[in-house]
Amino acid sequence: MLRFTIRRLISGVILLFVISTLAYLLLYLGAGNVGRRILGPQASDATVALKNQQLGLDQPIVERYLSWLGGAARGDFGSSWFTQQPVVEAITSRLAVTISLVIGATLVSAVIAIALGVWAARRRGWADRLVQVIAVLGFAIPGFLLAVALVNVFALKLHWFRPTGYVPLSTSFGGWATTVALPIIALSIGAVAAIAQQVRGSVIDGMRQDWVRTLRSRGLSENRVVLKHVLRNAGGPALAVLAVQFVGLLGGAVIVEQVFAIPGLGQVSVTATAQGDVPLVMGLVVAVGAIVVIVNLVIDLMQGFLNPKARVS
Amino acid sequence: MFKLKGVAVLAGAAALAIALTGCGGNASSSKSSSTSGGGTLTLGLIVAPSSFSAQNANWANQSPYMQAVYDTLLKASPSGEIEPNLATKWSYNSDKTVLTLTLRSDVTFSDGTKFDADAAAQNLIRFRDGTSPNASTLVNLADAKAVDATHVQLTLKAPDPAMLTYLTQNAGLQESPKAFTNKNVETVPVGSGPYRLDTAKSVTGSSYVFDKTPHYWNPSDQHYSKIVMNVYSDGTALLNAIQGGQVNAANTFDNTTLDQIKAAGFTVNPLELNWEGLILGDRDGTLTPALKNVKVRQALEYAFDRKALLKALANGYGTLTEQIFPTSSPSFDKSLDSTYSYDPAKAKELLAEAGYPNGFTLKMPSAAAFGESNFALIKQQLADIGVKVTFEDLQGNDYITALIGGKYSAALMTLQQDPTDWQLASFQIDKTAAWNGFHTDDPTVQGYIKTIQTGSEAQATAAGKALNKYLVDQAWFVPFFRPQSSFVTDAKTKVTVQVGNAVPYLWNITPKN
Numbered sequence: 001m002l003r004f005t006i007r008r009l010i011s012g013v014i015l016l017f018v019i020s021t022l023a024y025l026l027l028y029l030g031a032g033n034v035g036r037r038i039l040g041p042q043a044s045d046a047t048v049a050l051k052n053q054q055l056g057l058d059q060p061i062v063e064r065y066l067s068w069l070g071g072a073a074r075g076d077f078g079s080s081w082f083t084q085q086p087v088v089e090a091i092t093s094r095l096a097v098t099i100s101l102v103i104g105a106t107l108v109s110a111v112i113a114i115a116l117g118v119w120a121a122r123r124r125g126w127a128d129r130l131v132q133v134i135a136v137l138g139f140a141i142p143g144f145l146l147a148v149a150l151v152n153v154f155a156l157k158l159h160w161f162r163p164t165g166y167v168p169l170s171t172s173f174g175g176w177a178t179t180v181a182l183p184i185i186a187l188s189i190g191a192v193a194a195i196a197q198q199v200r201g202s203v204i205d206g207m208r209q210d211w212v213r214t215l216r217s218r219g220l221s222e223n224r225v226v227l228k229h230v231l232r233n234a235g236g237p238a239l240a241v242l243a244v245q246f247v248g249l250l251g252g253a254v255i256v257e258q259v260f261a262i263p264g265l266g267q268v269s270v271t272a273t274a275q276g277d278v279p280l281v282m283g284l285v286v287a288v289g290a291i292v293v294i295v296n297l298v299i300d301l302m303q304g305f306l307n308p309k310a311r312v313s
Numbered sequence: 314m315f316k317l318k319g320v321a322v323l324a325g326a327a328a329l330a331i332a333l334t335g336c337g338g339n340a341s342s343s344k345s346s347s348t349s350g351g352g353t354l355t356l357g358l359i360v361a362p363s364s365f366s367a368q369n370a371n372w373a374n375q376s377p378y379m380q381a382v383y384d385t386l387l388k389a390s391p392s393g394e395i396e397p398n399l400a401t402k403w404s405y406n407s408d409k410t411v412l413t414l415t416l417r418s419d420v421t422f423s424d425g426t427k428f429d430a431d432a433a434a435q436n437l438i439r440f441r442d443g444t445s446p447n448a449s450t451l452v453n454l455a456d457a458k459a460v461d462a463t464h465v466q467l468t469l470k471a472p473d474p475a476m477l478t479y480l481t482q483n484a485g486l487q488e489s490p491k492a493f494t495n496k497n498v499e500t501v502p503v504g505s506g507p508y509r510l511d512t513a514k515s516v517t518g519s520s521y522v523f524d525k526t527p528h529y530w531n532p533s534d535q536h537y538s539k540i541v542m543n544v545y546s547d548g549t550a551l552l553n554a555i556q557g558g559q560v561n562a563a564n565t566f567d568n569t570t571l572d573q574i575k576a577a578g579f580t581v582n583p584l585e586l587n588w589e590g591l592i593l594g595d596r597d598g599t600l601t602p603a604l605k606n607v608k609v610r611q612a613l614e615y616a617f618d619r620k621a622l623l624k625a626l627a628n629g630y631g632t633l634t635e636q637i638f639p640t641s642s643p644s645f646d647k648s649l650d651s652t653y654s655y656d657p658a659k660a661k662e663l664l665a666e667a668g669y670p671n672g673f674t675l676k677m678p679s680a681a682a683f684g685e686s687n688f689a690l691i692k693q694q695l696a697d698i699g700v701k702v703t704f705e706d707l708q709g710n711d712y713i714t715a716l717i718g719g720k721y722s723a724a725l726m727t728l729q730q731d732p733t734d735w736q737l738a739s740f741q742i743d744k745t746a747a748w749n750g751f752h753t754d755d756p757t758v759q760g761y762i763k764t765i766q767t768g769s770e771a772q773a774t775a776a777g778k779a780l781n782k783y784l785v786d787q788a789w790f791v792p793f794f795r796p797q798s799s800f801v802t803d804a805k806t807k808v809t810v811q812v813g814n815a816v817p818y819l820w821n822i823t824p825k826n
Contacts (some may be wrong), residue, residue: 039711042448051444084499085517156556163557164550261550263519271546
């Protein structure tokens with residue numbers, strides 16, 4: 001298991017290196033006149049030239065890349081070109097906000113999806129069709145549209161929640177709950193649809209297996225058979241979907257954080273990308289890449305926990 | 314076993330989420346309140362500060378951040394008149410190349426350092442040599458020296474009629490000299506302003522919290538005990554914050570949501586800051602020979618249905634104009650706005666007189682930021698008089714670089730209407746101006762500009778008027794309209810808009826009661 005983990009971590013580092021190199025080249029090749037972009041139309045050519053020089057943009061790209069890589073290896077990703085905030089600080093101060101949203105959405109969607117999937121698989125008939133319809137709707141409705149609708153109804157009309165902003169849990173639990181509830185709902189819908197479908201299919205397959213008939217013949221209650229045995233068997237594929245959804249939720253947070261003005265990674269990603277804030281975008285690429293690598297590793301380890309056949313000796 | 318472990322996994326994840334959240338960002342958003350002499354003002358702004366260093370400070374949309382933490386040497390009234398601030402008196406020598414400022418002696422920076430003439434001189438030199446977008450406003454500053462503790466002398470390379478105005482803006486911001494070498498000088502301001510940035514409660518790029526400076530030298534500028542400036546980079550989020558009562562006042566991205574904002578009980582405070590239209594940069598016919606002929610340029614003036622363009626390009630919010638000078642300028646002449654009516658037949662006639670009866674081809678840049686349909690409309694109106702336009706699509710950044718670099722004979726652009734004629738001329742008209750991309754050198758124009766720079770007030774005003782009329786007659790530009798900018802305020806907040814600035818000056822945002 002240890003060797004497996006180390007091997008996966010090494011491949012993760014290689015993956016991050018390749019992704020960051022490609023991202024660096026793509027960003028700089030399309031960067032244009034960075035100094036002008038930062039300073040805008042008012043700045044004189046002399047000021048723009050000075051800015052480019054200060055940013056080291058008068059150096060060859062290979063030299064700049066090696067300098068960035070050396071800094072990144074030491075954990076120094078430079079500073080944002082547009083707010084001057086150190087990139088590491090910009091990311092770490094927002095990472096917790098986004099991760100809390102994504103974990104919240106993952107938990108909510110996992111619980112609801114498992115309940116719906118099991119219910120549909122056991123009841124079949126109209127319940128099954130209803131869950132299928134819910135799943136299709138969940139897939140079809142874009143997260144940002146749902147976010148706008150939720151804000152209009154629950155924040156602006158009913159005043160149950162705050163329309164924008166974020167209150168840290170350390171400041172107030174109630175404030176935190178009212179600021180994350182709608183974003184989590186908006187983020188969860190798509191994931192619920194995907195995971196519920198997967199759970200439903202896996203449970204139906206599982207319930208047709210011979211070993212399930214054996215369990216029933218031994219007198220085990222249906223609830224025990226489904227919840228303890230069939231569901232555990234169905235957990236593997238569902239976890240795989242959950243892993244994909246977790247990464248997808250990071251992407252979904254980009255739009256949802258914009259709509260709710262939540263100071264997370266999604267919001268800063270949109271702003272930094274639109275501005276062409278290369279140091280910050282590079283930091284985000286590495287940070288999100290690292291999260292994806294870690295999540296996939298954790299899911300692999302959990303797969304092993306749920307299914308002995310999947311364990312790596 | 315599975316159940317227990319499953320619960321443990323879920324609980325662990327939940328704990329992680331809570332723990333992470335607890336140590337996360339500090340931005341808070343609460344229902345705002347504004348009480349006279351205290352309370353909190355929550356502003357909704359559309360950009361974050363690019364730097365908190367006075368040396369590299371931006372202005373316009375970023376002016377509230379700077380005005381919260383810094384004082385400027387001089388102050389501008391809402392209509393642009395120069396007023397005392399850190400400098401209580403100012404005087405020029407006879408040829409207007411030496412400006413002497415008398416400074417207050419009772420001002421202290423937030424780090425305890427005393428403000429004096431030496432600090433002022435250092436700040437001026439640093440700004441000139443820094444990378445603020447407006448660093449070039451001090452290009453005429455040869456040197457700044459402290460005469461004594463309360464007198465600073467600015468030596469200019471040449472007279473600069475806008476120098477006093479610059480000192481009311483970012484060029485006049487005063488930062489503690491001790492902070493110049495701070496590692497965090499770009500993110501932690503050390504000024505003498507009416508408020509201090511609470512870095513612990515602020516989230517860079519999203520929310521900035523300012524607390525009232527105790528014992529501030531000018532308490533009449535402190536209308537609130539706390540100011541929160543929230544950044545909304547998305548129009549929908551800003552609208553939601555306004556409708557949800559989460560801000561007292563806000564700048565707006567555009568005018569498309571004004572009806573919804575008014576319905577939420579907000580007042581729209583309109584302001585016209587820019588002109589929008591075509592820059593006919595190639596007046597010497599370098600790339601498009603036809604444009605050298607003034608009749609061709611005038612034909613383009615007659616080609617446009619400005620009323621339709623205002624509706625299409627700015628949703629009808631703004632005022633039609635044919636001049637680039639702002640209404641606040643003494644050189645503004647309302648009669649010039651009816652020099653060219655929409656008359657395609659007259660345009661064709663002028664083209665024929667100029668030797669282009671079948672029109673000509675004009676290459677122009679386009680950019681998604683302006684909206685594709687706007688370019689289509691321009692193309693169609695020019696096609697109606699026989700001018701065939703071919704557009705080359707550019708990124709926003711490349712668009713500006715191309716225009717400044719004189720790569721296109723004509724281009725759609727929105728440019729600011731600077732409050733003084735000298736600023737306007739230096740920015741858009743003079744042969745060395747950044748937005749005179751082809752550096753057209755017209756002796757008549759340069760003569761007027763020289764008088765604006767060196768003449769008496771009366772001479773400068775007369776020259777400004779003459780310059781404005783000359784530019785309209787010579788069709789240097791094809792202005793369509795002045796688009797409306799809108800700053801909105803709730804029922805508890807009063808504001809006086811600032812001429813030439815996108816956001817009202819901070820001390821002009823006050824509680825209504």
